[in-house]
Amino acid sequence: MTASVPLQWVFYQTSRYNTGMSKISDTVLNIVGSIPKGKVASYGQVALMAGFPRGARRVGWILHQLGDNSPWWRIINNSGRISTSCLEHTALLQKELLINEGVRVTNKLKIDIEKYRYRPNSN
DNA sequence: AACGTGACGATGG
DNA sequence: TCCATCGCCACGT
Numbered sequence: 001m002t003a004s005v006p007l008q009w010v011f012y013q014t015s016r017y018n019t020g021m022s023k024i025s026d027t028v029l030n031i032v033g034s035i036p037k038g039k040v041a042s043y044g045q046v047a048l049m050a051g052f053p054r055g056a057r058r059v060g061w062i063l064h065q066l067g068d069n070s071p072w073w074r075i076i077n078n079s080g081r082i083s084t085s086c087l088e089h090t091a092l093l094q095k096e097l098l099i100n101e102g103v104r105v106t107n108k109l110k111i112d113i114e115k116y117r118y119r120p121n122s123n
Numbered sequence: 124a125a126c127g128t129g130a131c132g133a134t135g136g
Numbered sequence: 137t138c139c140a141t142c143g144c145c146a147c148g149t
Binding site: 058 | 143144145146147
């Protein structure tokens with residue numbers, strides 16, 4: 001674990017997804033698919049859970065290319081803001097999808113990420 | 124091989 | 137909070 005990874009994220013790291021037998025993109029999509037309705041995660045958080053602590057941009061790339069059949073709208077940046085620039089899946093669409101499942105989103109696309117953040121290891 | 128470009132993240136002002 | 141800057145990583149040209 002390098003110093004660039006915030007300590008509070010260590011908690012989220014799990015090996016349950018990473019068998020080493022599947023492609024990175026499959027692992028990422030499985031993780032995204034495991035996020036419950038009404039919860040969100042950051043790109044970097046998903047990357048960490050997938051075993052790639054500095055792979056936030058990679059997660060964004062994978063969702064952009066392959067995320068159509070996943071709840072891609074539950075992924076936001078770690079500042080708590082919707083940050084898609086995809087023309088097919090716009091920020092406005094993401095906002096509506098999140099609001100639909102009970103997540104409060106401001107007109108500036110801001111979300112209280114710590115309130116809604118998915119925490120797989122906490123019950 | 125060298126850049127430019129992102130659905131990113133942390134930090135400092 | 138906003139913004140610039142830097143680090144990071146995979147792709148495309």
